[in-house]
Amino acid sequence: MERRTFLAGLGATTAATTLGLGRARAQDPVKVGFIYVGPIGDFGWSYQHDQGRLAVEEEYGDKVQTSYLESVPEGPDAERALRQMAQSGHSLIFTTSFGYMNPTLKVAKQFPQVKFEHATGYKRDANVATYGSRFYEGRAVIGTIAGRMTKTNTIGYIASFPIPEVVRGINSAFLAARAVNPDVKIKIVWVNTWIDPGKEADAANALIEQGCDVIMQHTDSPAPLTIAEEKGIYAFGQAADMKEYAPTARLSSIIDDWAPYYIERVGMVMDGTWEATDTWKGIASGMVKIGDYNNVPEDVAAQADAIKDGIVAGTHHPFTGPIKKQDGSDWLAAGETADDGTLLGMNFYVEGVDGELPS
Amino acid sequence: MDLSALNPVAIAVSLIVAATPLVFAAIGELVVEKSGVLNLGVEGMMIVGAIAGFAGANVTGSTTFGVLCALLAGAALSGVFAFMTQVLMSNQVATGLALTLFGLGLAAMLGQPYSGIPAPDFPRVWLPVLSDLPVVGRLLFSHDWLVYVSLLLAGTTAWVLTRTRAGLVLRAVGENHDAAHAIGYKVVLIRTGAILFGGACAGVGGAYLSLVASPLWVEGMTAGRGWIALAIVVFASWKPWRAVLGAYIFGGVTIAQLNLQALGVAIESQYLSMTPYLVTIVVLVIISADKRRARMNAPACLGRPFFAAG
Structure with missing residues (x-):
């Protein structure tokens, strides 16, 4: 019994801290979630995605609420993390590693009202867009x-x-x-x-x-x-x-540089023009x-x-x-x-x- | 494929670098387990040691001070474990796992200001004449000083455990804490000492990663080495020199597979990447095949809480 209560408590605290929940706002901001494969402190891939997330916050201020999960292993764990995000009221979720492809599609089927964006993949659906850089x-x-x-x-x-x-x-x-x-x-x-x-x-x-x-x-x-x-x-x-x-x-x-893309896509969700597109841009667009x-x-x-x-x-x-x-x-x-x-x-x-x- | 392109000396040197963090962590955990305590928090203590060592070295510019910080930080974190399991009697497995999670989170938080800066150079031993010898010089006499410390640590631990009274008492506590208590040894105190020693060793192992092996701080940089150290302790059947051997085999297979890939050996890299883990599993199976011997080696009170009766 001792161990069970301890583990339950542990699970609840990690979920709450990593998701950064609990900042309720008055006019229902759009909730945008990000799933990273590494820690945001890697100063590389995941760090750059998180810079994009911060740019979204800066651009839209109170109208948006972002959260992220870092160091999510590719595979079944990703599915659990995704479902957790989809259930907690996020309307747009970015999954930022190739190995999240199948989990993203699977969870997207179960949550048709939530929009998903999968980085560097090639499988799309009605509510799954893909994006990547050349x-x-x-x-x-x-x-x-x-x-x-x-x-x-x-x-x-x-x-x-x-x-x-x-x-x-x-x-x-x-x-x-x-x-x-x-x-x-x-x-x-x-x-x-x-x-x-x-x-x-x-x-x-x-x-x-x-x-x-x-x-x-x-x-x-x-x-x-x-x-x-x-x-x-x-x-x-x-x-x-x-x-x-x-x-x-x-x-x-x-x-x-993911910031311009993230800002654009969050904006599209806000004004209802979001579509499951495929974006693959390179040096000319500034993404690379x-x-x-x-x-x-x-x-x-x-x-x-x-x-x-x-x-x-x-x-x-x-x-x-x-x-x-x-x-x-x-x-x-x-x-x-x-x-x-x-x-x-x-x-x-x-x-x-x-x-x-x-x- | 041209095997002559492989430089055995260079491979041996890289092997030692890959193995040394494991030697520290495994020897520390071995002592903890010999005292009858199972601390699964090695990964957490290593990563806290890694950031403490990196921060200490960067703030003062002295890598020696960094290593000292790592030692203290690892011991401090294991102190939490000692308090929980020895005083509050919490479950060792759950507390150890929690320690790993806590350590990873704590290190990430402490490490935020230290991302994006390089570590100061770590001094290498240089002996006149000896270090300049061909082959032998590079192989034996020009490592960083922590390599020598790790081997000295293993030797001292082996000696203390088997040849001294202190080692005998420690093993008695691990084999039968009730009997040890009955003849007057302070079980909780001895175990706390062992846990702190284990934490200090794990901390130094972590610092080796962030100061020598890949001199930088990145979140989660221990990447599971704490768990490997735990496996090595079982692999070594709780004998210090075998733990060193285990760490060197693991490091050696890792380095060999990377070198073979660079040579263009036509084995799928997934299999090569798997080999260190496969070798560990195979040895574990062989060791535990003889049940009686396996039981004889494992401390009898491993993982069991001690209540002082009467």
């Missing part, structure tokens, strides 16, 4: 820099999970690097986690030991940057600028930003800027043929650009990438 555009820019800056001609890539989003980033970075440096190779390590600083650091060390002198990452913590700084090689900020962690080693960064260059020689910076400007102007597509798949089969003919459908479901490496893609 991070691969940013990868093309920093891939260009990496290709020029590597002296060992070996770039290390710390990858999280073999989902299309991550595979696309690897391919885009590699193609951009090879375009400016035909001898470049890429070594990929999958850590099977979005955030574990210790493991990310171990992965960075393993890559450095095997000759990589520029490291890219598709994980959320700044640990690889601190290792790069310590070992005197180069790396890039991921999701957030991360300059403070590696003032010398960080060459540039890919920054996610490139951080300041640091320690990048002028001619390299100019080359990276040319790629960036070309993407903004629509004259350059990071996936422009001729490109073959890793197995040597043809993918894109000369001059042909990849269609969004293939990019969104990308499950193959392009030619020149070593190693096998985990399925």
